[in-house]
Amino acid sequence: MEFIEVVRRRRMVRRYAAEPVDPAAVDRMLEHAIRAPSAGFSQGWAFLRLDTPEAVARFWRSTSPDPEASNTWLDGMRTAPVVIVPLSNKSAYLDRYAEDDKGWADRDEDRWPVPYWHVDTGMASLLILQTAVDEGLGACFFGIPPAQIASFKAEFSVPDAYHPIGAITVGHRLPDTGAPGTEARGSAARRTRKSTTDVVHHNDW
Template structure:
């Protein structure tokens, strides 16, 4: 698909066809593209948990969104659609990998001081990798949705899947063939035009 079309067609898909698994070659392509994301110092301080089996996906939803957390009817509908996704990928950021990398001789920040970082690039870079997966899904004719794991559910998630303490989940991505779903109420806000958000030469 032409890249411009991929970008314009990308949206968060919240309901999936449960009878159409993601082809294995597409799963591999998603991951291959993810690891081609840019990273500070070429640190590549990320890790991806891939959940393809029904058992693993159910373990994920039980740990991160138990029934008692479903809340409103809208939340329940969201969960019902998302739980039908045949593939979940959880991207993780490893802060220590970046502090270690920048303490190496060619960087020289041997004090490993986080204050040297203008922003936490371990999260930025893992976000880059996540976006590449979202775009790859569109290019393959699939849909995907990036969403957060509630803070109070991160510890149960870690325990269930044995995620090392140094790796922080930045969110999760459901992937699959889209089913008709409800338009997000947030979209009524409309897309802000370029002239409102782009400042050329000077902000004001």
Template sequence: MEFRELIGRRRMVRNYDPDRPVPAEVVDRLLDSAIRAPSAGFSQGWGFLVLERPADRDRFWSATTPVAADPDTERRSRWLTGMRRAPLIIVPHANRSAYLDRYAQPDKGWTDRDEARWPVPYWYVDTGFAALLMLLTVVDEGLGACFFGIPPERVEPYRAAFDVPDEFTPIGAITVGYRAADFRSPSLRRGRRPVDEVVHRGRWSP
């Protein structure tokens, strides 16, 4: 598949064929793509939790699904039903300490681990790069995926359910599987913003 075609075909998939597991070799290729993402100082401060067994996936949904009633119950129920059919969940995590430690080493010239030196938290940026490479690899493999966030109030239950160390922060989760009949997100009605609307050349103001 040509790269431009791959980018054009990438979308968030919210319903999967529950009877078609993701082959082990494909899972390995997704993770191999992830670790090829760029990272500041080659810190590679990420970690990936792979959930393939039904019991593990059920535990994930139990831990991360909000217990409060959603005002849009029907829409959320449809979303959750389709997402729970995914045979694979990968949770990318960022490790801030890996970056603070790396940049306190002699070749970087900083002598402390002061987070104020980081106006942008690259541990999240770089883990996002890794997640995107997985999403693109999914398309190349003929599968579908969806990146979504874990609600803030469910992060600690998630940590407890999977013994995630404190230094690792989940930046979201990715469901992966073979596509099933899906529905378009209402957000897509907004349309894609044109290049001329978001790009500023030379200076921001004309």
């Protein structure tokens, strides 16, 4: 698939077919994710790959305020056979920039204008989303409720230094038939995409 088609076809898919995902395709998503840029080549990220029904069920149980809840969004997202959780590690960045070649003698977080540990992990996540499209699959990035992060980390023994920036469901997207219940549509179905004229400021604001 041409790169321009990957970009144009990428969108958040919220309901999936029962067909399993080829593990080799997930391998490629993660191989591409670690090609993302990172400040100081810190690479302070990790990815929790959940690709069995038991592991995926544990994810939804640990991240849902009410595991028995049922609604269009949840019911659709739970059909995904694969969940990838990207995690960032702030300490890796603070440690990296305290090394001799960076010139900082401390780990002062105030030196960072934005939390690049989250930014870089987000860029890695986009590569996962784009690779999913290139593999003929669908994917959706979404947030984990803050109140559920501790239970998620405990469920999967995630080290304290790592923080989930969200999660990505992956699976075979259902065809857009328009039939009720076949696909949970997101905000993009109700809002117009802004043009470059709306958001690009050329040489001055």
